[in-house]
Every structure is written in structure tokens, then in C-alpha cells.
Amino acid sequence: xxxxxxxxxxxxxxxxxxxxxxxxxxxxxGTSSDTAKRFIGTWRLVxxxxxxxxxxxxxxxxxxMIYYDDTGHMAVQIIPDRxxxxxxxxELTPDEAKAAISGYxxxxxxxxxDERARTVTHHRMGNIxxxxxxxxxxRYEFAPGDRLVLRPVEGRNELTWERIK
Numbered sequence: 651x652x653x654x655x656x657x658x659x660x661x662x663x664x665x666x667x668x669x670x671x672x673x674x675x676x677x678x679x680g681t682s683s684d685t686a687k688r689f690i691g692t693w694r695l696v697x698x699x700x701x702x703x704x705x706x707x708x709x710x711x712x713x714x715m716i717y718y719d720d721t722g723h724m725a726v727q728i729i730p731d732r733x734x735x736x737x738x739x740x741e742l743t744p745d746e747a748k749a750a751i752s753g754y755x756x757x758x759x760x761x762x763x764d765e766r767a768r769t770v771t772h773h774r775m776g777n778i779x780x781x782x783x784x785x786x787x788x789r790y791e792f793a794p795g796d797r798l799v800l801r802p803v804e805g806r807n808e809l810t811w812e813r814i815k
Contacts, residue, residue: 685765689718689790693798693811695728701806707753716811718761724772725758751778763790769803 695714698705705712709731716726730753737746759775771787788800796813 683763683765686763687720688792689761689763689770689798690720692717692814694814696797696810696812697808698728698810699808702808705807714755715814722760722762723758724761726755726772728755730754754778757782770800 693716695712695716698708698712700706704710707730708728711731712728713731714726714728716724718724732753734750735746737743742750755778757772757774757777757779760773762771762773763769764771768789768791769787770790771785774782774784774786787803789803791799791801793799793810796815798811798813800809800811801807
């Protein structure tokens with residue numbers, strides 16, 4: 651198992667705290683359909699491809715997790731597969747900070763499922779990328795091996811996730 655480093659650990663903790671806070675504050679009720687129940691759980695990233703090829707901004711083996719809970723909340727983090735140099739000092743330089751988050755995905759919020767369109771929409775409440783769209787729509791497919799494939803509606807990427815048991 652790969653180490654995600656100090657910054658990754660901090661981001662995991664921040665997202666977890668935010669997700670717990672959002673969960674207790676919003677009171678949103680999750681759906682109870684069979685499809686919605688299939689989403690619930692923790693998934694690890696298997697692969698990301700763009701046009702069928704390794705996504706160069708992520709590297710050949712990015713690491714990530716996505717969570718869906720039964721109250722309609724979700725969180726995701728993806729860290730690229732590339733060498734992460736040690737920091738020069740106890741405070742990050744601007745270049746070190748930029749390198750640390752470049753290609754990193756982290757957001758949390760709620761989600762809704764449109765079973766007819768076979769899409770899941772992530773309604774982002776917090777995001778490491780300021781100014782990004784609040785709602786992102788993904789086509790979904792449940793694949794053999796307890797896998798979930800997500801494809802952005804407006805894009806050519808394919809993210810394959812495997813349920814953690």
C-alpha cells in the first residue's frame with residue numbers, strides 16, 4: 651500500500667471532519683432504491699483513463715477513495731502517481747504547495763442518482779479547486795468484481811472503483 655504523505659493525511663482528516671459536519675447539519679435523507687443502495691460504501695480507485703489511455707496528469711497508478719453514505723453524502727480524494735519530494739522546511743514554499751496539489755482531487759458534498767439517465771450527480775459543498783462547478787454529473791455502471799465505473803458526462807475520462815470490503 652502506498653503512503654499518501656503528510657499533506658494527503660491532513661486533507662483526509664479535513665474532508666472527513668467536513669463530511670461529518672455536513673452530514674449532521676443537512677439532515678438530507680438518502681434514497682432507498684436498490685440502485686442507491688449499491689452506491690453506499692467505500693470504494694478504492696482502480697484506474698483512471700482518458701480516451702482509453704493512462705491519464706498523463708495522474709500517472710499510471712493514481713490512488714484514491716470515494717465514499718457514499720446512506721444519508722446522501724459523499725467524499726472523494728485522488729492523488730496522482732508521481733514522486734513527491736520532501737519539503738525543504740517546516741513551511742511549504744509556494745512552489746512546493748503548488749506541486750503538492752497539482753493533479754490532486756478532493757471534494758465532499760451530497761449526491762443524487764437519476765436511475766433513468768444512469769447518472770449520479772455530486773453536489774460539491776467543499777472542493778480543493780476553488781471556482782470549480784458545484785454540481786458534476788457522472789454516468790455510472792456497475793461492473794463485475796464489485797466495481798463502479800464513473801464517466802463524466804462532459805469528458806472522456808473513465809474512473810474505475812472497487813468496493814472495499
